[in-house]
Amino acid sequence: MAMLEINHLTTEFTTENGIVKAVRDVSLKVEKGEVLGIVGESGSGKSQTMFSVMGLLAGNGKVVEGSIKLDGKEISPLSFENRKDYEKTMDDIRGNDMAMIFQDPMTFLNPVLKIETQLVEPIINHNPDISKKEARQRALELMRKVGIPSPENRIDQYPHQFSGGMRQRIIIAIALACNPKVIIADEPTTALDVTIQAQVLDLISSLKDTIDSSIIMITHDLGVVASICDRIAIMYGGKIVETGTAEEIFYNPQHPYTKGLLQCIANPEEERKKLHPIPGSPPDLLNISNECPFVDRCESAMKICKLAMNDYTSFSDTHSCSCWLQHDMAKGKGEE
Amino acid sequence: MGRYILKRLAIGAVTLFLLASATFFLMKATPGSPISAEKYKTQAAYEAAEKLYNLDKPIMEQYFLYIENLAHGDLGESMVKTGRKVTDTIKVGFPVTAKVGTVAFLAALIIGISLGTAAALSKKKWINNVCMFVATIGVSLPSFVLAIFMIVFIGVKLRLLPFIGLNTPANYVLPVISLSLYPISMICRLTRSSILEVMKQDYIILARSKGTPYRKVILKHALKNAMLPVVTYAGPAFAYLLTGSFVIENIYSIPGIGSEMVSALTTRDYPMIMGLTIFLGLLVISFNLLTDIISASIDPRIKLK
Amino acid sequence: MEETNKLELTPELFEKLDDSQKNAEKISYESKTYLQDAWSRFKQNKLALVGLGFLVVLLLCCIILPMVLPYTYDGQDMANRNAAPSMAHIMGTDKFGRDIFVRILFGGRISLTVGFTAALISLCVGVTYGGIAGYAGGKVDMVMMRIVDAMYSIPDMLYVILITVVFEASFWSILLGICISSWMGMARQVRTQVMTLKEQEFSLAAFVIGASKKRILFKHLIINSMGPIIVSFTLLVPSAIFYEATLGFLGIGLSAPQASWGTLANEARALMTAQPLQVIWPVLFICLTMLALNFIGDGLGDALDPKKK
Numbered sequence: 001m002a003m004l005e006i007n008h009l010t011t012e013f014t015t016e017n018g019i020v021k022a023v024r025d026v027s028l029k030v031e032k033g034e035v036l037g038i039v040g041e042s043g044s045g046k047s048q049t050m051f052s053v054m055g056l057l058a059g060n061g062k063v064v065e066g067s068i069k070l071d072g073k074e075i076s077p078l079s080f081e082n083r084k085d086y087e088k089t090m091d092d093i094r095g096n097d098m099a100m101i102f103q104d105p106m107t108f109l110n111p112v113l114k115i116e117t118q119l120v121e122p123i124i125n126h127n128p129d130i131s132k133k134e135a136r137q138r139a140l141e142l143m144r145k146v147g148i149p150s151p152e153n154r155i156d157q158y159p160h161q162f163s164g165g166m167r168q169r170i171i172i173a174i175a176l177a178c179n180p181k182v183i184i185a186d187e188p189t190t191a192l193d194v195t196i197q198a199q200v201l202d203l204i205s206s207l208k209d210t211i212d213s214s215i216i217m218i219t220h221d222l223g224v225v226a227s228i229c230d231r232i233a234i235m236y237g238g239k240i241v242e243t244g245t246a247e248e249i250f251y252n253p254q255h256p257y258t259k260g261l262l263q264c265i266a267n268p269e270e271e272r273k274k275l276h277p278i279p280g281s282p283p284d285l286l287n288i289s290n291e292c293p294f295v296d297r298c299e300s301a302m303k304i305c306k307l308a309m310n311d312y313t314s315f316s317d318t319h320s321c322s323c324w325l326q327h328d329m330a331k332g333k334g335e336e
Numbered sequence: 337m338g339r340y341i342l343k344r345l346a347i348g349a350v351t352l353f354l355l356a357s358a359t360f361f362l363m364k365a366t367p368g369s370p371i372s373a374e375k376y377k378t379q380a381a382y383e384a385a386e387k388l389y390n391l392d393k394p395i396m397e398q399y400f401l402y403i404e405n406l407a408h409g410d411l412g413e414s415m416v417k418t419g420r421k422v423t424d425t426i427k428v429g430f431p432v433t434a435k436v437g438t439v440a441f442l443a444a445l446i447i448g449i450s451l452g453t454a455a456a457l458s459k460k461k462w463i464n465n466v467c468m469f470v471a472t473i474g475v476s477l478p479s480f481v482l483a484i485f486m487i488v489f490i491g492v493k494l495r496l497l498p499f500i501g502l503n504t505p506a507n508y509v510l511p512v513i514s515l516s517l518y519p520i521s522m523i524c525r526l527t528r529s530s531i532l533e534v535m536k537q538d539y540i541i542l543a544r545s546k547g548t549p550y551r552k553v554i555l556k557h558a559l560k561n562a563m564l565p566v567v568t569y570a571g572p573a574f575a576y577l578l579t580g581s582f583v584i585e586n587i588y589s590i591p592g593i594g595s596e597m598v599s600a601l602t603t604r605d606y607p608m609i610m611g612l613t614i615f616l617g618l619l620v621i622s623f624n625l626l627t628d629i630i631s632a633s634i635d636p637r638i639k640l641k
Numbered sequence: 642m643e644e645t646n647k648l649e650l651t652p653e654l655f656e657k658l659d660d661s662q663k664n665a666e667k668i669s670y671e672s673k674t675y676l677q678d679a680w681s682r683f684k685q686n687k688l689a690l691v692g693l694g695f696l697v698v699l700l701l702c703c704i705i706l707p708m709v710l711p712y713t714y715d716g717q718d719m720a721n722r723n724a725a726p727s728m729a730h731i732m733g734t735d736k737f738g739r740d741i742f743v744r745i746l747f748g749g750r751i752s753l754t755v756g757f758t759a760a761l762i763s764l765c766v767g768v769t770y771g772g773i774a775g776y777a778g779g780k781v782d783m784v785m786m787r788i789v790d791a792m793y794s795i796p797d798m799l800y801v802i803l804i805t806v807v808f809e810a811s812f813w814s815i816l817l818g819i820c821i822s823s824w825m826g827m828a829r830q831v832r833t834q835v836m837t838l839k840e841q842e843f844s845l846a847a848f849v850i851g852a853s854k855k856r857i858l859f860k861h862l863i864i865n866s867m868g869p870i871i872v873s874f875t876l877l878v879p880s881a882i883f884y885e886a887t888l889g890f891l892g893i894g895l896s897a898p899q900a901s902w903g904t905l906a907n908e909a910r911a912l913m914t915a916q917p918l919q920v921i922w923p924v925l926f927i928c929l930t931m932l933a934l935n936f937i938g939d940g941l942g943d944a945l946d947p948k949k950k
Contacts, residue, residue, distance in 0.1 A: 095545060104538065112560050302658055329654075347790075355791075366807045475935055478927060582798060583890060617795050
């Protein structure tokens with residue numbers, strides 16, 4: 001049984017200008033101990049998918065369809081009778097069974113609380129009987145685990161006394177606090193300097209081997225997923241357009257968007273290779289129709305792409321893609 | 337921290353000195369004086385009076401004398417109420433003002449913060465509307481206007497509450513309402529907007545992601561941050577309430593330093609005006625310093641300055 | 642997906658799509674200019690609209706009605722003292738038999754003139770001072786802001802009162818007092834705005850294309866912080882009106898017969914128990930005007946803040 005299974009998840013945001021469908025009919029699966037990468041441009045709905053799972057959507061966001069199963073247990077807000085029950089269940093799950101690592105270490109730590117207070121919080125939340133001293137010991141251990149030097153001195157400091165990379169380590173430590181079944185990392189390296197990015201990425205991939213949590217890695221950087229992910233899902237315009245193992249995605253991409261993304265990676269070994277940026281910009285998800293979200297930027301778009309999206313075509317047990325080019329009737333067309 | 341406070345004390349002292357000097361020269365530049373030749377029957381009496389207030393000396397000498405006395409805490413003597421020391425007036429007037437001011441301040445703090453918090457967090461629209469209504473009315477309604485409305489309707493027409501002096505506890509009600517409505521509305525607004533702002537911050541999401549219940553997130557993560565702007569406002573506001581609203585004391589015939597100031601102003605009692613101005617300045621400066629120290633103890637980042 | 646099933650697949654549908662049929666840069670919501678957008682948001686705020694309406698009507702009344710009505714502000718009618726409101730005197734008469742409505746209108750002229758003039762002067766002084774401090778930065782900024790800090794630490798009312806006493810109460814001395822007490826907030830705000838804007842790319846861009854320093858300061862920085870400045874201005878007006886009214890009410894403001902609303906309230910104070918209506922009228926006008934201005938200020942604040950889209 002999959003550790004986390006999302007089926008047909010649809011999430012909408014109500015805005016002044018209308019309803020924004022940020023996540024549309026997304027289905028995903030993460031096995032135990034597996035690392036899944038979700039790749040997409042900003043605004044493709046990858047973070048909102050995970051915020052829907054965690055129940056941390058902004059006030060104007062709402063899951064309108066679909067199911068979310070954590071270790072076999074249904075936790076979609078739609079399956080609860082009222083908000084109160086849902087929040088109560090989620091408070092037990094968040095930080096305990098599922099934890100999240102966030103994007104910007106500068107803004108995600110509370111500036112007026114000591115590191116200790118912030119680090120022992122999940123431990124105390126989920127182990128109400130633990131003594132203060134013991135919680136502090138566990139916090140110190142966590143700090144050691146994520147590679148913070150002299151934790152005894154630093155635990156009583158405030159976030160502003162830490163560098164960006166160190167703060168991100170604290171955030172990772174907070175996520176690890178209760179050995180969660182699933183860790184969701186929402187662009188954990190995007191806001192960091194390049195050298196620090198590498199360090200944090202190293203930390204995550206070494207943690208991957210020492211803990212048995214499943215990890216979902218959200219990123220817009222294919223390079224990041226290549227190094228640590230077992231499987232990859234490509235998101236575009238609120239939809240998953242292609243999923244597959246890292247190998248399948250990198251060596252046998254099927255969707256024109258995946259191909260486009262791969263062409264955007266600079267490779268120092270291939271000298272003088274020209275980068276091919278994808279023309280245009282991502283679609284506006286406001287009142288979007290049934291068309292394929294990529295149609296306006298796709299080189300091989302066909303008339304049908306304006307009307308609907310194709311079902312998922314499977315290439316192997318792990319590899320599937322939603323694109324009309326895979327349809328029998330399109331063979332030989334499009335890719336002229 | 338210690339150095340920070342010392343630095344601030346030094347700046348405060350300089351400000352106070354500048355204020356004292358500015359008031360002194362302003363008063364000297366003012367035409368007309370309660371000590372004039374016509375007021376005294378004989379030339380000798382007039383000269384004696386001039387001598388008493390050092391008015392016979394050159395202006396710079398007067399200034400240095402004034403500053404020297406000030407350094408000893410001597411604010412001089414009234415020119416109108418002969419023999420009355422300015423410091424004695426403060427000793428009598430300030431406790432009266434402070435009593436009304438403190439009650440008004442506490443009322444403002446409690447009501448303002450509760451209303452603001454309720455408005456920010458409650459999903460019920462009407463609570464928000466009530467809060468914003470109070471806030472808008474309070475900010476727009478000058479205290480003396482409110483005082484007059486209350487005196488006319490509650491005091492005169494309905495005869496519900498007394499409105500002259502401070503003899504019984506009931507006498508406090510109207511002045512306290514008049515004084516506190518403005519700070520209530522300011523604190524209410526600040527609390528509301530500040531909590532709304534804080535609740536949007538990323539660290540609230542992180543706190544929620546740890547499984548901390550919503551109520552606890554508010555108490556532990558939001559309120560402390562949200563109180564910063566409130567403290568920054570409330571400190572000086574308390575000082576203003578303690579310095580006494582000139583108008584409110586005047587309307588309700590409260591014998592505090594505000595009333596003394598108004599009567600000194602209308603009789604051009606210069607030593608009294610100067611002394612009270614410096615005293616008020618001192619109060620405000622001290623409270624500003626106190627506010628900054630409290631802010632620094634709430635937000636560790638402030639210490640860095 | 643259901644939609645797919647409904648669709649009848651024909652080879653024709655698999656023809657390549659022309660570039661002309663794509664809309665790669667489409668924007669699905671209406672685009673509006675900053676001002677249109679601000680106005681449409683301002684219109685949604687009913688209180689602000691009511692405030693604006695009240696203010697316009699009040700201004701027109703204060704300007705036109707005194708020319709039309711048969712009474713003057715000092716015309717006494719001893720036979721008709723302390724009269725209750727009637728058709729002839731819609732707000733009644735005072736202890737000298739003067740028509741209160743006309744006196745209120747004249748008072749309105751003074752109060753509103755003081756309010757708007759003082760706010761305008763404070764605005765100019767504050768914007769210039771804050772703009773210079775923020776733009777110059779460094780030591781200049783530090784000294785300039787220390788001065789503001791020092792002045793800030795003295796109660797506003799004290800300035801107004803001291804200045805008025807020193808220079809004898811007149812229109813100009815009151816104006817001076819109010820301006821001295823109210824420009825600092827504006828200066829601080831503009832300084833912060835300028836400092837933030839200075840860091841942003843467009844001022845660098847302007848510098849690179851060779852715009853002169855002054856030009857950058859005024860054209861780019863000030864115009865970009867127009868929104869918050871306008872809002873502060875609408876809030877400065879009621880506070881100036883408030884100071885003037887307070888002075889008048891304490892009896893150290895403009896003196897009779899040239900009476901502002903505050904002075905009128907002060908005159909009627911003695912009769913507060915016997916003739917409460919006489920004190921209510923001017924006070925009511927102070928209150929309504931300040932409410933209206935504050936509503937407008939709030940409305941503008943919401944409308945002009947681009948973040949509140």
